[in-house]
Amino acid sequence: MLGIRKEFPGIVANDDITLQVKEGEIHAILGENGAGKSTLMSILFGLYHADKGVIKVRGKEVHIKDPNDAFALGIGMVHQHFQLVHNFTVAENIIMGKEGGFVYDIKKASRKIKEISERYGLSIEPDMVIDSITVGMQQRVEILKMLYRDADILIFDEPTAVLTPQEIDELMEIMKNLAAEGKSIILITHKLDEIKKVASRCTIIRRGRLIDVVDVATTSVEDMAAAMVGRPVSFKVSKAPSKPGKAILEIENLSVMNSKGVLGVKNFSLSVHAGEIIGLAGVDGNGQSELVEAITGLRKAASGTIKFNGRDITDLDIAERNDMGLGHIPEDRQKRGLILSAPLTSNMVIKEFTKSPFSKHGLLDYPAIREYSEKIIKKFDVRSGEGADSLAGKLSGGNQQKAIIGREITADPDLLIAVQPTRGLDVGAIEFIHQQLVDERDRGKAVFLVSFELDEIFNLSDKIAVISGGELIDIVDTSTTDEHAVGLMMAGIRKGE
Amino acid sequence: MKKDRIINKPLEARKASPLIVSLSAVFLGIIAGCIFILCIGKNPFAGFERILFGALSNTRRIGNTLGMSTQLILIGLSVAFAFKTGLFNIGASGQMLMGGITGSILAYYLPLDMPRIIYLPIIIIASMIAGAVWGFISGFLKAKFNVHEVVSTIMLNWTAYWLVYDFIPRFIIDPTISVKSKPIDAVHTLRADWLTNATGFSTMNYGFFIAIAMCIVIWFVLEKTTLGFNLKAVGANRFCAEYAGIKVNRSIMVSMAIAGALASLAGLTYYCGYSNIMEMGKMPNEGFDGIAVALLGNCSPIGIFFSAIFFGILKMGRGSLAATGIPTEIADTIIATIIYFTATNVILANFWNARFKSSFDRKEEACKTYMKSKGDGRGVDALTSAEFREYAKSGKALIKSSKEVRQ
Numbered sequence: 001m002l003g004i005r006k007e008f009p010g011i012v013a014n015d016d017i018t019l020q021v022k023e024g025e026i027h028a029i030l031g032e033n034g035a036g037k038s039t040l041m042s043i044l045f046g047l048y049h050a051d052k053g054v055i056k057v058r059g060k061e062v063h064i065k066d067p068n069d070a071f072a073l074g075i076g077m078v079h080q081h082f083q084l085v086h087n088f089t090v091a092e093n094i095i096m097g098k099e100g101g102f103v104y105d106i107k108k109a110s111r112k113i114k115e116i117s118e119r120y121g122l123s124i125e126p127d128m129v130i131d132s133i134t135v136g137m138q139q140r141v142e143i144l145k146m147l148y149r150d151a152d153i154l155i156f157d158e159p160t161a162v163l164t165p166q167e168i169d170e171l172m173e174i175m176k177n178l179a180a181e182g183k184s185i186i187l188i189t190h191k192l193d194e195i196k197k198v199a200s201r202c203t204i205i206r207r208g209r210l211i212d213v214v215d216v217a218t219t220s221v222e223d224m225a226a227a228m229v230g231r232p233v234s235f236k237v238s239k240a241p242s243k244p245g246k247a248i249l250e251i252e253n254l255s256v257m258n259s260k261g262v263l264g265v266k267n268f269s270l271s272v273h274a275g276e277i278i279g280l281a282g283v284d285g286n287g288q289s290e291l292v293e294a295i296t297g298l299r300k301a302a303s304g305t306i307k308f309n310g311r312d313i314t315d316l317d318i319a320e321r322n323d324m325g326l327g328h329i330p331e332d333r334q335k336r337g338l339i340l341s342a343p344l345t346s347n348m349v350i351k352e353f354t355k356s357p358f359s360k361h362g363l364l365d366y367p368a369i370r371e372y373s374e375k376i377i378k379k380f381d382v383r384s385g386e387g388a389d390s391l392a393g394k395l396s397g398g399n400q401q402k403a404i405i406g407r408e409i410t411a412d413p414d415l416l417i418a419v420q421p422t423r424g425l426d427v428g429a430i431e432f433i434h435q436q437l438v439d440e441r442d443r444g445k446a447v448f449l450v451s452f453e454l455d456e457i458f459n460l461s462d463k464i465a466v467i468s469g470g471e472l473i474d475i476v477d478t479s480t481t482d483e484h485a486v487g488l489m490m491a492g493i494r495k496g497e
Numbered sequence: 498m499k500k501d502r503i504i505n506k507p508l509e510a511r512k513a514s515p516l517i518v519s520l521s522a523v524f525l526g527i528i529a530g531c532i533f534i535l536c537i538g539k540n541p542f543a544g545f546e547r548i549l550f551g552a553l554s555n556t557r558r559i560g561n562t563l564g565m566s567t568q569l570i571l572i573g574l575s576v577a578f579a580f581k582t583g584l585f586n587i588g589a590s591g592q593m594l595m596g597g598i599t600g601s602i603l604a605y606y607l608p609l610d611m612p613r614i615i616y617l618p619i620i621i622i623a624s625m626i627a628g629a630v631w632g633f634i635s636g637f638l639k640a641k642f643n644v645h646e647v648v649s650t651i652m653l654n655w656t657a658y659w660l661v662y663d664f665i666p667r668f669i670i671d672p673t674i675s676v677k678s679k680p681i682d683a684v685h686t687l688r689a690d691w692l693t694n695a696t697g698f699s700t701m702n703y704g705f706f707i708a709i710a711m712c713i714v715i716w717f718v719l720e721k722t723t724l725g726f727n728l729k730a731v732g733a734n735r736f737c738a739e740y741a742g743i744k745v746n747r748s749i750m751v752s753m754a755i756a757g758a759l760a761s762l763a764g765l766t767y768y769c770g771y772s773n774i775m776e777m778g779k780m781p782n783e784g785f786d787g788i789a790v791a792l793l794g795n796c797s798p799i800g801i802f803f804s805a806i807f808f809g810i811l812k813m814g815r816g817s818l819a820a821t822g823i824p825t826e827i828a829d830t831i832i833a834t835i836i837y838f839t840a841t842n843v844i845l846a847n848f849w850n851a852r853f854k855s856s857f858d859r860k861e862e863a864c865k866t867y868m869k870s871k872g873d874g875r876g877v878d879a880l881t882s883a884e885f886r887e888y889a890k891s892g893k894a895l896i897k898s899s900k901e902v903r904q
Contacts, residue, residue, distance in 0.1 A: 296740075297742075317742070317744070318739065318740070318741075318742040319742030319744070320742075322741070322742045323742075328740070335734075335736045335737070336737055337737065337740070338734075338737060339733045339737050342729075342733055346726070346730070350730060350737065350741040350743075351741045353723055353727075354727075359723045362723050362724060363721055363722055363723070364721055364726060
């Protein structure tokens with residue numbers, strides 16, 4: 001890809017970017033959210049068309065009009081959000097669009113799938129239904145889909161964002177296998193340790209421009225990070241020891257049903273004090289979502305009590321809890337956090353539009369809403385094409401998250417519940433968000449952090465609570481424990497057992 | 498402009514507005530109609546001339562067209578309002594029947610010498626309540642038992658149908674013809690002498706003004722009030738609305754009740770204004786036409802007003818088609834084709850966006866040429882819109898003249 005340029009309304013997404021990938025190479029593309037990585041790959045995959053520039057595959061200039069052209073050239077893409085039909089089997093998903101003729105031979109296809117699966121060590125059973133397999137396996141189905149179509153150039157778009165640490169290791173192994181078999185791999189990511197582990201070269205993009213192409217083996221993580229963000233980056237958040245105040249949130253013997261109708265949270269007790277960050281560590285799906293939903297009011301508690309600032313809020317509705325000063329950075333920012341089809345102005349007042357000064361006697365005050373939104377946008381550096389009028393869905397993931405965090409912090413809550421606040425974000429945004437959470441703590445607010453990433457928990461928390469199977473395993477001081485001990489507790493093993 | 502201050506936003510190509518998309522759909526629908534008429538060997542211009550003649554050629558016909566459009570405006574608003582909250586109101590027909598039967602029964606039993614200033618508000622409010630209840634039932638079923646509103650509104654259409662079937666003979670039967678209600682006395686309909694006289698005894702009635710008023714009210718509610726904000730938030734993303742503390746279930750019930758009230762007003766104007774009887778065993782088609790009106794009008798009150806009038810013209814004018822030997826079904830075909838093109842609005846929008854983009858690119862090129870010739874070193878992005886327009890114009894002239902010189 002030579003001299004690629006692509007413009008969107010108000011933004012130059014790619015400005016004269018050149019990317020050259022060799023055969024059998026794992027080539028990483030590193031850049032912050034909104035730097036233009038995904039746009040570049042969408043052009044290669046035929047989803048967008050470049051305004052300027054040339055694409056050459058194996059030395060020949062090509063025009064890629066749509067994904068079918070890309071397939072024909074042996075280019076395959078594993079999307080960040082999987083493109084699978086959930087009630088179809090693995091084999092059916094893989095052959096979809098490639099059935100070949102009116103009557104398709106699923107048995108033959110299954111055999112071929114099995115063969116490919118074994119060759120690259122993917123361990124996928126063609127007859128399994130997508131719904132019944134793990135996220136990691138679903139991703140491998142996506143990879144298989146590309147291999148089934150004889151793709152030689154595989155694009156991985158943020159492939160590890162949804163995986164557990166073990167699954168990430170497996171994926172790295174698979175990628176190495178693929179490269180050894182002569183496939184070229186383009187890895188889009190902002191996670192530096194992954195690049196360090198698998199990639200041989202790395203193209204760094206910042207704000208739509210090519211910054212550098214580096215040899216991964218001879219470049220340090222710090223240098224790559226600095227090139228990506230444009231300034232030196234600190235990986236540790238600096239914070240003073242906490243000065244805990246009175247209890248803000250007190251959970252006593254709380255039990256909560258999950259969506260399947262069984263207890264997702266069992267007899268859970270925990271308190272969070274003003275001026276401290278409590279981190280909840282645990283493997284995804286061990287009751288964290290149910291616990292947070294019960295605290296915020298999205299889910300009813302089966303038994304037990306939740307007290308906020310000394311008042312029992314177990315039976316209050318969501319609006320009442322919000323009004324009492326409960327802030328919530330939700331796990332799924334696109335589903336819960338924002339209305340993607342609405343402008344930022346509406347999104348910034350979504351919790352408070354019925355209150356003064358945003359409305360009076362049921363009538364909205366647009367100038368006041370705009371002023372408030374612009375204040376948040378400026379203070380939290382939310383970057384968008386059209387300022388406060390930008391639709392939330394047009395923002396990059398990092399900026400969406402900054403907007404949510406801006407909204408929640410500006411509302412000045414006594415307790416801020418942050419669930420996976422930096423999921424899928426780049427180091428620049430992570431650094432910023434971590435600093436915001438620590439600042440909240442230092443202002444004497446209580447912060448309850450739920451994260452599946454141990455690094456984040458250790459980096460920010462004053463105390464770590466560990467949840468496993470819906471039960472509280474233990475609460476420990478961050479300074480007196482280590483990742484190994486917490487890891488054991490996450491597996492459900494109590495101290496002294 | 499205010500926007501420009503926040504972030505330095507470069508000049509950019511225009512985007513296709515909903516208006517241009519809807520107009521394209523209408524245009525394509527009419528083209529399709531022409532092709533159909535040509536296929537049966539008739540003159541399409543004569544056909545459309547007849548449609549316009551039938552709908553607009555004198556005050557009476559214009560009055561009838563507006564009378565017909567009245568129902569369509571109100572139903573269109575009803576469908577659009579529910580749609581803004583993410584709900585499909587397929588039950589406008591049933592809500593119309595409920596509004597109509599309530600109005601008809603009251604018209605039958607209320608004393609004839611009652612002052613109209615008191616009488617009219619009574620039947621308007623009563624029928625709105627009936628429709629609101631009917632809509633609310635669907636909203637309630639959705640909120641409490643997660644019954645999809647498409648299912649419940651269709652079933653309630655038939656509930657209303659059979660209720661009316663029972664109520665007509667029970668309360669308001671016409672003793673001479675026992676399949677319809679007794680005609681309502683003119684002073685108890687929504688018709689007004691001055692309107693009827695001014696439009697040569699057309700079907701136009703006060704309902705038209707109610708419809709206009711409702712367009713304004715609904716626009717105001719959706720754009721200016723917290724209620725509108727609340728309902729739109731639920732429609733756009735109910736998970737986010739729930740998270741933000743909006744009572745989603747309550748919003749669904751409120752939205753369906755308002756949609757029902759709007760549709761029942763259409764029923765009132767239809768059965769106690771446009772017409773003055775109710776027939777047994779007849780489901781009004783307008784409930785479904787209203788979906789098309791809402792679609793073509795992009796669910797905005799002003800758009801709905803004009804799209805309803807447009808459909809009104811087609812519906813009233815089609816009767817005159819027969820004189821030319823063109824089947825009246827052609828008008829329905831045009832309506833159907835327009836709905837089809839409206840539903841594929843993304844394609845139309847993309848077409849226009851590409852058009853605007855290439856025209857903008859040409860202007861930008863011209864602009865650059867002009868700035869180069871003047872030695873203006875600023876980038877195109879630094880220009881204001883007015884400068885951009887002016888420079889592009891001069892640039893174009895420059896390019897044109899340089900071409901002529903070469904020739």
